[in-house]
Amino acid sequence: MSGDGKPAAGGGLRVLLVEDEPVARMAATLLLKRLGHQVEAVADGPAALSTLQAGGGCDLLLLDLGLPGLDGDEVARRVRTLPLSGPAPRILILTATAVAADLERCRSCGADGVLQKPLTPELLASALRGMAPLRETAAQDASQDASQDKAFDPSVFAVMRESLPAERVATLIAKTAATLAQYRATLEAARTAGDRTAVAAMAHKIAGVAGIYGCAALRRAAQRLEATATSEAAEAAYREMDAAFGPALSWLETMAG
Template structure:
């Protein structure tokens, strides 16, 4: 989804490698993005939080970046705040990098934040090279088609093409462990009456599960986040969304566990 139509396109083929900064707090997503972008021929630096993103993007001793990929929800301060601080730097005037926000769930609130922070566009996770290429040429960016299937085997197949088998297995196992931890944290937030924290965990689940092909869980997490943003913990919508979320969780974990044996 493009925001700016007046920025010149970036021709991001391997023949014209880009200097890319990726700000992503989820280790499994960060490593996947690193592998994808390097495979496409780009030079990549990764950071894990908002302050580090601003420091790297505005470092006067560095070579600078052509492209910043900033996760909307970052520790320290969010990606949209990082984008605002980067845009305010005088030394970047006239040579400002392209900024694309990354988000697992394009809620109305998230879209508004991305538009207001000075970003050039938005990419919905999981990160896909074709969607990135489209965004950089100022064409409309669309998420991958959703055919209603529970799983997308192409997500992990692509990783197996890019990385050694043992590394892929380790990433998948770490992803399953991460999702188990997030499920517990979301339940604690729900039971503690904290819809904001529950919604934040649903957002994290959507990002991680989508990157590794668990699309039914991603859909359920996106729906739960939207219901919590709209209605809080009260009402039938949030309760029904939580039920669908729980129903999708065990099949997703079983799928990932099977992939570690593949």
């Protein structure tokens, strides 16, 4: 396989996925494999750097922007300076917001593109075919905005049901519901303690998981809370997110069947 992102004769890219959220990492891995790519997944930036330095070459580095400790843009910046044995990988950064500040971070770190979460099979397939440049994000956002009024999106389970036994899908959904409930409790504790930074961090995690598993209303509410956590608008955003939680957990229970 070549390092310029083109598939080799086998048809798939070697992808190094860096995502700290276990549920999101599992879902992205499944999507990538379903599209015919080889995937190695790690949970943080240092692990990604160690993998590359140890000779674990890849065609594509797929990085979450909001990694703990070492953000995705800093990981990308360091990768660009590594003395790699083979061609440098292409880099795509994942972000839940894709606001102007995030795009600028991605441009300045040497990334080849940015994708807005939640990932869908169509979005991921399109990006890996053409390695969508940063300037295409606005069009991508406009496309996603067309479905902003949806509370739930059952289509996200189509790939899982095609790839996994029904009982495995049910287990994944149950784990997702438990993860969301755990994150909610952690956010509540941070809110009670007045730790707005921790509130924003947990809202980011909730938005990521909710988006991947089709809880669109909860994702939007959590994104608003993340964006407003340090402002006077935080309380209204929190109430919106709190109101979306019950329906989201009930819907996941229904989808688990």
